[in-house]
Amino acid sequence: MATGRTHRPATRSRGIPEATVARLPLYLRALTALSERSVPTVSSEELAAAAGVNSAKLRKDFSYLGSYGTRGVGYDVEYLVYQISRELGLTQDWPVVIVGIGNLGAALANYGGFASRGFRVAALIDADPSMTGKPVAGIPVQHTDDLETIIEENGVSIGVIATPAGAAQQVCDRLVAAGVTSILNFAPTVLSVPEGVDVRKVDLSIELQILAFHEQRKAGEEPAGEGAADTAPPAAPPAASVRRRTDGTDSGPDGDVPAVMPA
Amino acid sequence: MATGRTHRPATRSRGIPEATVARLPLYLRALTALSERSVPTVSSEELAAAAGVNSAKLRKDFSYLGSYGTRGVGYDVEYLVYQISRELGLTQDWPVVIVGIGNLGAALANYGGFASRGFRVAALIDADPSMTGKPVAGIPVQHTDDLETIIEENGVSIGVIATPAGAAQQVCDRLVAAGVTSILNFAPTVLSVPEGVDVRKVDLSIELQILAFHEQRKAGEEPAGEGAADTAPPAAPPAASVRRRTDGTDSGPDGDVPAVMPA
């Protein structure tokens, strides 16, 4: 099949591990809060607590950026804010477009966190002609027809997709063709993009499902009860002799596989 | 300091790796789509493509659930949908409350993906009295005063926080006190919760920042240009002799550290 033009190669760019990059915004937020309270320095222990990680991890993360702390003292808040901002590329201005101004798109347009951190909502785009011209968060919505022009004129390289799932790939293709190279996707679809384009996905229902998994496990301690609506087991597997887990360590207390049920 | 009551112990519940759990919803979505198209079976290769992962990973993931495939053939779509749903706990009904019915809360209330997968929006809660009674997504908003009653009467164990950052911890505390044990947090704050309570965080601006990081790296290939608004370097570090990266492999093409600049 050859996975064609799909997901990014997880490049670990410039030697900073992905996992570290993903935490930098967390540190930055905590640092910004400290900065606002005019706290001059902070120890790895304190900052880690504020960011919700442990201090060893934080120190290791910072070690990838360089040695910005002072032994016996801690980190200079302002200086670190700058270093992380720079590392993340937030010392420059990033114009973004939001495509799909439904409930979510509007929420995003209004979301303060965007504007505050180097991101500027350059345009709102929607396919519904009746939306065109209507201001959302003070910005007039423009029609999808003008997408390419908008991207080019504003030098947009980051696009946010908040359309229904059905429209997402098409919008994505147009964004990419017009020059966008990073996409934040809120639509519940897997987007196909050419090499060199980054996609990050935010999926509201996936997060809930992960919570449900853990929640179920907590409740699973009880013998059986509380069960109300459990949907009916489905058609049996093709033929199979459903054996669970090859090694011994199975048959946990939750049990209750719909069993074999052939034909 | 002692990290007190904070983040969960990442328990790897019932032997299924966290990383796998996080992908199950992805597979489920792809499978559901196939199911709707009445596709009877699917190979790991096809399903992996549809879910945006590689097939080895998918097969390994499934191997933690048991042996649900047929060699030489693939997986029975319906059967697998059921197995994954059950594993995730989606064969039961999960009442959730959404607290904070601003732009985002309203978007969430209207989000189809919630309702579709075993989640039922049991109540919408907001602190603004002028919202009380107003229907959002067909559900009348209730006042925060009644939070505890609502949780208890509906047997809610999952709460969604979509309030401003300032209110989040307080709301969280009340949810937890009332019996909620899983929280999906959209507010840009680190929540403190007691042992046994799960928190997942969705942070819109963090995702954008991660994109910006990669975007910057792409643009970084060019010698210098395109730079417009680069904010002024900050106060220098405490005293330090800013040495970057201990080993040789540094001084990338981006350079331009604000240098030492003492006093």
Added chain:
DNA sequence: CGTTGTGAACTTTTTCACAGCG
């Protein structure tokens, strides 16, 4: 002193590659 920065140990996750089976 107190706290950073980091090798080294450990854990988790991913990938490989192929035996096993329908």
Added chain:
DNA sequence: CGCTGTGAAAAAGTTCACAACG
């Protein structure tokens, strides 16, 4: 034959624990 299921290898990420240093 084709595709799953899985040990084993590799890679990535986390934690430990302590030397180095202001």
